[in-house]
Amino acid sequence: xxxPTVIQAVGRAFSQIRRYxxxxxxxxxxxxxxxxxxxxxxxxxxxxxxxxxxxxxxxGGLFNGHHxxxxxxxxxxxxxxxxxxxxxxxxxxxxxxxxxAGGVAAQVHLDKGDNPRVFWRACGFFFPRFIRLAxxxxxxxxxxxxxxxxxxxxxxxxxxTNFDDxxxxxxxxLQMLLVVGLLLLLKQLFALARLQMVRKPARSGxxxxxxxxxxxxxxxxxxxxxxxxxxxxxxxxxxxxxxCRALLPxxxxxxxxxxxxxxxxxxxxDVALTHTECSLLEHHAATPQxxxxxxxxxxxxx
Amino acid sequence: xxxxxxxxxxxMLGWFFVALPALxxxxxxxxxxxIANYRIEARLTPETRTISARQYLLxxxxxxxxxxxxxxxxxxxxxxxxxxxxxxxxxSSARPYDRVWGGVDLKTIKVQKTRxxxxxxxxxxVREHIRADHNRFDAPPTPETLxxxxxxxxxxxxxxxNIHDQTVLRLPLPELLPAGASIWVYFEFEATLxxxxxxxxxxxxxxxxxxxxxxxxxxxxxxxxxxxxxHRYSEFFADFGVYDVALTVPANYHVGATGRAAxxxxxxxxxxxxHFQAEDVHxxxxxxxxDFVVHEEDVDQVHVRLLIQPQHREQIERHMVAARxxxxxxPELLGPYPYDTLTIVDxxxxxxxxxxxxxxxxxxxxxxxxxxKGVRVMEATLIHEFAHQYFYHLVASNEFEESWLDEGFTSYxxxxxxxxxxxxxxxxxxxxxxxxSDQHMNRAQLIANGSIDAMAKKSWEYKSYSxxxxxxxxxxxxALTTLERVLGRDTFDKILRTxxxxxRFKHPTAAxxxxxxxxxxxxxFNEFFDQLMNDNGALDYAVTDVRSQPKPAVHGKGLxxxxxxxxxxxxxxxxxxxxxxxxxxxxxxxFADGSTxxxxxxxxxxxxxxxFESTAKLESAHIDPDYKILLDINxxxxxxxxxADSDGADRLASRWxxxxxxxxxxxxx
Numbered sequence: 012x013x014x015p016t017v018i019q020a021v022g023r024a025f026s027q028i029r030r031y032x033x034x035x036x037x038x039x040x041x042x043x044x045x046x047x048x049x050x051x052x053x054x055x056x057x058x059x060x061x062x063x064x065x066x067x068x069x070x071g072g073l074f075n076g077h078h079x080x081x082x083x084x085x086x087x088x089x090x091x092x093x094x095x096x097x098x099x100x101x102x103x104x105x106x107x108x109x110x111x112a113g114g115v116a117a118q119v120h121l122d123k124g125d126n127p128r129v130f131w132r133a134c135g136f137f138f139p140r141f142i143r144l145a146x147x148x149x150x151x152x153x154x155x156x157x158x159x160x161x162x163x164x165x166x167x168x169x170x171x172t173n174f175d176d177x178x179x180x181x182x183x184x185l186q187m188l189l190v191v192g193l194l195l196l197l198k199q200l201f202a203l204a205r206l207q208m209v210r211k212p213a214r215s216g217x218x219x220x221x222x223x224x225x226x227x228x229x230x231x232x233x234x235x236x237x238x239x240x241x242x243x244x245x246x247x248x249x250x251x252x253x254x255c256r257a258l259l260p261x262x263x264x265x266x267x268x269x270x271x272x273x274x275x276x277x278x279x280x281d282v283a284l285t286h287t288e289c290s291l292l293e294h295h296a297a298t299p300q301x302x303x304x305x306x307x308x309x310x311x312x313x
Numbered sequence: 314x315x316x317x318x319x320x321x322x323x324x325m326l327g328w329f330f331v332a333l334p335a336l337x338x339x340x341x342x343x344x345x346x347x348i349a350n351y352r353i354e355a356r357l358t359p360e361t362r363t364i365s366a367r368q369y370l371l372x373x374x375x376x377x378x379x380x381x382x383x384x385x386x387x388x389x390x391x392x393x394x395x396x397x398x399x400x401x402x403x404x405s406s407a408r409p410y411d412r413v414w415g416g417v418d419l420k421t422i423k424v425q426k427t428r429x430x431x432x433x434x435x436x437x438x439v440r441e442h443i444r445a446d447h448n449r450f451d452a453p454p455t456p457e458t459l460x461x462x463x464x465x466x467x468x469x470x471x472x473x474x475n476i477h478d479q480t481v482l483r484l485p486l487p488e489l490l491p492a493g494a495s496i497w498v499y500f501e502f503e504a505t506l507x508x509x510x511x512x513x514x515x516x517x518x519x520x521x522x523x524x525x526x527x528x529x530x531x532x533x534x535x536x537x538x539x540x541x542x543x544h545r546y547s548e549f550f551a552d553f554g555v556y557d558v559a560l561t562v563p564a565n566y567h568v569g570a571t572g573r574a575a576x577x578x579x580x581x582x583x584x585x586x587x588h589f590q591a592e593d594v595h596x597x598x599x600x601x602x603x604d605f606v607v608h609e610e611d612v613d614q615v616h617v618r619l620l621i622q623p624q625h626r627e628q629i630e631r632h633m634v635a636a637r638x639x640x641x642x643x644p645e646l647l648g649p650y651p652y653d654t655l656t657i658v659d660x661x662x663x664x665x666x667x668x669x670x671x672x673x674x675x676x677x678x679x680x681x682x683x684x685x686k687g688v689r690v691m692e693a694t695l696i697h698e699f700a701h702q703y704f705y706h707l708v709a710s711n712e713f714e715e716s717w718l719d720e721g722f723t724s725y726x727x728x729x730x731x732x733x734x735x736x737x738x739x740x741x742x743x744x745x746x747x748x749x750s751d752q753h754m755n756r757a758q759l760i761a762n763g764s765i766d767a768m769a770k771k772s773w774e775y776k777s778y779s780x781x782x783x784x785x786x787x788x789x790x791x792a793l794t795t796l797e798r799v800l801g802r803d804t805f806d807k808i809l810r811t812x813x814x815x816x817r818f819k820h821p822t823a824a825x826x827x828x829x830x831x832x833x834x835x836x837x838f839n840e841f842f843d844q845l846m847n848d849n850g851a852l853d854y855a856v857t858d859v860r861s862q863p864k865p866a867v868h869g870k871g872l873x874x875x876x877x878x879x880x881x882x883x884x885x886x887x888x889x890x891x892x893x894x895x896x897x898x899x900x901x902x903x904f905a906d907g908s909t910x911x912x913x914x915x916x917x918x919x920x921x922x923x924x925f926e927s928t929a930k931l932e933s934a935h936i937d938p939d940y941k942i943l944l945d946i947n948x949x950x951x952x953x954x955x956x957a958d959s960d961g962a963d964r965l966a967s968r969w970x971x972x973x974x975x976x977x978x979x980x981x982x
Binding site: 042043045046047049050051053054057058060061062063064065067070071072073075076077078080081082083084085101108109112173175179180183201202261266267270274277281 | 738748761946954964
């Protein structure tokens with residue numbers, strides 16, 4: 012009996028991951044560069060305000076309440092500029108992610124490991140297409156408030172109009188879980204749509220999105236299992252971070268280095284997930300479709 | 314001899330008149346001068362948000378001057394329409410559409426006669442006998458025996474002349490009320506609670522909160538009425554007395570009120586009547602709702618009753634933790650809590666306006682479902698409102714004219730109790746890196762709004778609500794904390810306890826507290842309080858320059874070069890007073906070899922220079938190194954290093970780099 016497809020795909024993804032070191036490194040460097048830039052900007056503001064003061068000796072260092080109160084009052088305009096810089100930084104990061112996503116998807120589709128030439132050409136080729144794909148995907152965000160309202164309706168049917176009173180915080184947690192869950196699912200749908208587009212570049216954004224939705228519908232157990240496995244892995248990564256964080260110093264180089272280890276770990280999981288999804292898509296595309304009416308599959312006779 | 318007896322007789326007569334209200338009132342020992350005593354029968358009609366009531370007021374003229382009129386607060390009339398003084402001062406307080414407007418409609422006013430009608434001629438003059446004062450609180454006269462004065466009422470506007478404002482009622486008496494006499498005043502009225510609530514009172518859904526809902530007599534003080542209009546930023550001022558209030562509500566309603574209640578009685582329609590009694594209080598508020606979850610518990614000698622919304626029932630223990638701490642820490646700090654009951658009310662979510670308020674033995678709080686344990690706004694509010702039982706209630710200062718005397722002292726007491734419950738670092742907010750104490754929040758207000766107004770203003774004279782807030786709450790609380798740190802906790806606590814003990818059940822002013830502070834501490838704080846209350850200038854001391862250089866060799870005729878085994882440094886430190894508030898400060902000088910040196914400066918001049926030699930290089934200077942002077946609006950410039958140090962910023966950057974990385978990962982595709 013053959014192994015289940017999902018486990019095979021996951022296993023293969025992790026066995027191949029070492030071939031994508033450049034890709035993982037590039038994604039990691041993008042994250043590091045953006046974070047360093049934002050952190051440096053804040054560091055400059057804090058240092059210029061309190062660099063020659065003893066205020067950092069209060070509990071909490073430069074983040075103690077008294078200093079924060081004074082800093083936000085005296086550097087209000089600087090914080091305004093910083094806020095804009097952070098927003099722009101995040102926006103540029105998002106755009107850069109989308110740009111690099113083309114190269115990542117193309118490499119895992121080819122399944123030949125890192126190939127800088129292919130990577131950068133794919134990045135440039137797919138970037139505008141991915142933007143259009145994102146525009147087609149964005150309206151799906153409206154599903155989130157609809158889902159929340161539906162959930163509240165269901166809770167009202169079961170518990171009456173005062174379900175808040177009866178369920179207390181459970182009602183709130185359910186709604187939060189729904190919102191976060193839907194956001195993650197939409198993110199994965201977008202990832203699948205990108206892979207569909209890379210597999211068949213002639214497809215438009217809408218066609219790729221539809222293909223991704225059809226894939227999810229047709230292979231729901233498969234994709235659900237895949238996402239469940241990777242969710243476990245992400246949770247485990249987060250759990251180790253939380254547990255180890257308590258053992259690490261409050262600040263310093265060791266803390267910074269350990270953070271990089273976890274970010275690298277997450278990037279590895281991200282690329283592995285993309286590789287797995289690509290494998291599942293390829294497997295789904297390669298599997299012959301059963302013709303309606305119970306007729307045996309058509310065979311091409313060359 | 315005769316003179317001594319005369320003196321004794323006058324003294325005894327004086328004590329008799331002082332004790333007379335107590336003798337004619339309840340058997341319980343009077344803790345206060347029971348000047349304004351109310352018997353009220355009220356019925357709540359939930360559908361119309363109205364309270365129909367009959368009220369008997371027994372008022373004592375304990376002054377030495379006869380009174381020819383009475384003045385009453387009709388606070389609910391501030392919510393009659395948008396042209397009242399209250400709503401003109403802050404239109405955003407009430408949306409003008411789709412609401413029930415509030416108000417008090419007086420149907421009947423009657424007063425007791427002060428003359429008997431019997432005349433006699435004395436020394437050629439005709440005098441009418443004055444009624445002998447046998448008034449007893451437990452024996453009110455029937456309305457038929459009283460004089461109807463409904464037509465004599467008029468509204469006055471002593472503060473701003475706004476002809477549309479009806480929050481002060483003037484009632485000329487048909488006859489003078491002599492000094493030492495008492496009078497019954499009878500009202501029939503209907504109070505309408507605004508829906509949704511406005512400023513502490515009103516109705517929402519099945520929840521009702523009745524605060525300042527009845528005709529409340531002003532304070533006769535120094536030969537005149539102290540009876541202000543209701544302003545957006547003002548609170549209340551009244552005399553102590555006894556309250557005996559019967560509240561009739563639908564049977565399924567839970568009721569909470571000032572004082573204690575006996576078991577309710579039921580009428581033929583099935584409504585329940587709760588009979589509340591409270592002695593030595595100066596206000597009466599109550600709440601009713603069928604939705605309350607009721608939790609009762611005895612904390613030491615005090616019966617605590619928590620009326621909480623059903624969706625907040627998981628926070629019952631959180632409320633009780635704060636309440637238990639307040640009931641123990643409050644008396645420890647400020648003296649005995651003289652009542653045996655405390656009711657805590659959690660308002661309906663749509664009636665947040667009624668939350669965060671204090672009444673005698675009843676406080677309102679407010680919370681949110683799922684409030685994280687590290688966010689202690691609810692606990693701070695509960696403790697704050699409990700502290701008001703001391704400042705506002707026991708020490709009954711005038712909240713109209715000196716709002717800081719109750720809010721500032723209460724905020725200070727709240728800080729103390731929150732710190733003793735949750736620690737000094739983060740009593741208000743302890744969430745990840747954010748550790749916020751009430752001192753941080755008060756300083757934030759002071760820095761942002763402290764320069765707008767001086768503290769000593771009538772509450773409605775501040776420029777804005779922010780100015781009212783900082784001058785009533787934050788600035789006085791910080792000032793008291795500064796005094797505490799400068800004098801030492803033991804001495805300051807002695808000042809506080811002396812003030813509370815001396816002015817319990819009285820109406821003190823700021824001057825009274827300053828006298829207590831000076832006498833108990835043995836120091837003169839007049840200049841400090843003068844600056845604090847009458848000036849809006851900031852307190853800000855800064856170190857502007859720190860220099861330390863090797864002592865240069867001396868050259869010239871007649872000068873021998875000094876032989877130095879150890880290097881000597883010439884040091885200079887410049888200090889500036891950047892604000893107008895003058896306060897003596899301590900300075901700590903740190904040297905490269907780890908040693909320190911203390912200096913003093915009286916802080917009067919706008920600058921001060923320290924020049925001295927040392928064997929170690931001077932590294933830094935720090936004004937107020939122990940951060941005692943919380944009124945200082947800038948702690949950062951209090952210290953200066955000779956050379957800048959980036960350790961603090963580097964530590965912060967190393968903590969936050971990882972956080973930004975994880976935040977960015979939320980956008981990772």
